[in-house]
Amino acid sequence: xxxxxxxxxxxxxxxxxxxxxxxxxxxxxxxxxxxxxxxxxxxxxxxxxxxxxxxxxxxxxxxxxxxxxxxxxxxxxxxxxxxxxxxxxxxxxxxxxxxxxxxxxxxxxxxxxxxxxxxxxxxxxxxxxxxxxxxxxxxxxxxxxxxxxxxxxxxxxxxxxxxxxxxxxxxxxxxxxxxxxxxxxxxxxxxxxxxxxxxxxxxxxxxxxxxxxxxxxxxxxxxxxxxxxxxxxxxxxxxxxxxxxxxxxxxx
Ligand SMILES: [Zn+2]
Numbered sequence: 575x576x577x578x579x580x581x582x583x584x585x586x587x588x589x590x591x592x593x594x595x596x597x598x599x600x601x602x603x604x605x606x607x608x609x610x611x612x613x614x615x616x617x618x619x620x621x622x623x624x625x626x627x628x629x630x631x632x633x634x635x636x637x638x639x640x641x642x643x644x645x646x647x648x649x650x651x652x653x654x655x656x657x658x659x660x661x662x663x664x665x666x667x668x669x670x671x672x673x674x675x676x677x678x679x680x681x682x683x684x685x686x687x688x689x690x691x692x693x694x695x696x697x698x699x700x701x702x703x704x705x706x707x708x709x710x711x712x713x714x715x716x717x718x719x720x721x722x723x724x725x726x727x728x729x730x731x732x733x734x735x736x737x738x739x740x741x742x743x744x745x746x747x748x749x750x751x752x753x754x755x756x757x758x759x760x761x762x763x764x765x766x767x768x769x770x771x772x773x774x775x776x777x778x779x780x781x782x783x784x785x786x787x788x789x790x791x792x793x794x795x796x797x798x799x800x801x802x803x804x805x806x807x808x809x810x811x812x813x814x815x816x817x818x819x820x821x822x823x824x825x826x
Pocket of ligand 1: 617618692693694740741746
């Protein structure tokens with residue numbers, strides 16, 4: 575089966591694809607948010623799209639009809655909201671948007687929606703959880719949302735990711751170096767000191783933004799240790815996470 579992009583299809587093509595019982599739609603979800611002095615504001619958009627592409631190819635190879643939806647690029651990003659260029663929406667707005675996207679797909683016969691999320695701000699994750707609850711409550715369609723910050727997925731994404739110093743560090747920088755190398759300010763990246771401050775610990779301690787969490791330049795972890803090779807491997811892992819989440823749901 576081939577991978578299609580909803581935004582590039584005609585309505586008649588969409589009608590025919592939606593009708594298939596093995597049709598799944600993948601929604602990449604990112605953010606427009608500060609990612610250190612070396613990565614673009616769309617870093618999470620780039621990661622989510624790479625994850626969606628990789629997962630879509632794996633599912634298509636298993637006979638699924640896969641539709642990649644236009645990316646949801648605006649969301650809640652409270653930890654970065656003071657940094658210029660960051661656009662942070664209210665979590666309730668995001669939850670409504672996601673629920674209405676699911677409703678629109680369901681109205682036209684699509685039965686499975688998979689979320690490829692790469693943005694880890696707690697205000698955003700709570701919006702996704704709220705949307706997931708509303709979508710399930712309303713019985714709109716089957717929602718598959720592998721939360722990469724939780725088990726069993728998180729340990730696959732490396733030590734830095736697990737440490738919680740996982741914003742614009744080695745993990746995210748590597749993926750952007752693999753997917754969109756021309757957007758990485760590489761001279762700056764290579765000169766950045768490590769910042770091992772853990773965002774997950776900061777969140778538990780009640781910190782509310784990157785500055786309070788110990789990241790005055792909006793990065794954590796070890797960006798200088800990133801590489802395109804690691805980024806390509808990480809994209810494969812992210813794609814496998816989507817693939818496995820769909821297969822797990824199918825076997826119940
Ligand atoms: Zn990010």
